[in-house]
Amino acid sequence: MLWHFDYNRFPFLLKVCAIRAKKHTVICFALLLFELILFIFVSNLFFEKPLKKPVNAPRLDSNYFIASDNAKLPVRTWFPDNHPVKAVIIALHGFNDYSNFFNRPGNYLKDFGIASYAYDQRGFGNAPERGYWSITNVSTRDLTEITQLVRNQHPGVPLYLLGESMGAAEIIVAMTRDNPPSVDGVILSAPAVWAWESIPWYQRTGLWLANQICPWLTLTGASLHLVPSDNIKMLRELSRDPLVLKKSRIDTIYGLADLMNHAFEQANQMAKLTLVLYGERDEIVPERSVYRMLKTLPSNREWHIALYENGYHLLLRDLEAPIYWRDIAAWIDNPLRNLPSGADKRAATFFCGRDIHEIDGLTTLSFLHECVI
Incomplete structure (x- = not known):
């Protein structure tokens, strides 16, 4: 019509x-x-694209997560070889990426008794509707469903959500909905939080018009000349990987921007135990957006902040990534302890301007709110 x-x-x-x-x-x-x-x-x-209604009970096998609307999403898993499972992670990849992003961290963490699951989100990797944006209601429903399935397979074992960039934003939005995933904690790596109001009006208007007039138009972002990681070998592998999207439709870029805005606005409602990892050399998500998000959080939130001097956006695949993986394992083992790398103390020095040797306690929001955050 x-x-x-x-x-x-x-x-x-x-x-x-x-x-x-x-x-x-x-x-x-x-x-x-x-x-x-x-x-x-x-x-x-x-x-407007209608939300597909559930038709069957969701299920999980060794290779796929079949959602309640029968969407078939590929799953990768990493299990401890000679250790009992002490904790479980469900990992969500970033924009244009897919579940293979967690291959190295998953293989590392399994030696600490941590089992990991990662799945291709709709529109990415080998999941359905490749290259198209899935509305947030669907992606958060997928996360809630697979979380319950994994919980059923590992009863009584602590369960954590880990998200990289876009995946972190999706976790924030999912955890602040009426029916959030049932987990024990959250790990946000380079969270994609960016309020619409922080984007210049002419860019917001241009993106909105482009999304309405030519949503099918694709862009590469190559002209931006941003460096996502110092791991050049890994970046070359991504450029050759056929499952990594090299172009993005305008409507997927708009969907991502809208998701980042929702994550920024709703972060202060997330009360779960949380570890935030952020690199000082991140050129993708501006530091001012991450710091503004932290500033909006109530001081009583159990958020543990880690700031990495040599960290880029793709922290979990940087050259110094093993340092960050070790911090994740240590935090899961005991969230009340300082991180082995000292990145939490570095966050305190950045926010408070104090000497790192003067800081004895955890760098949590309650500590940071006493400073300049």
């Missing part, structure tokens, strides 16, 4: 465009642009 503006019902508009046509070219163009925008707005109301 197409919506059409009937000029015959408003003859004065035709006269405006007919009289002195050259002089009124701008007015005519503005009216046509108004009609186009109004058409886009109304058509979006009629043609």
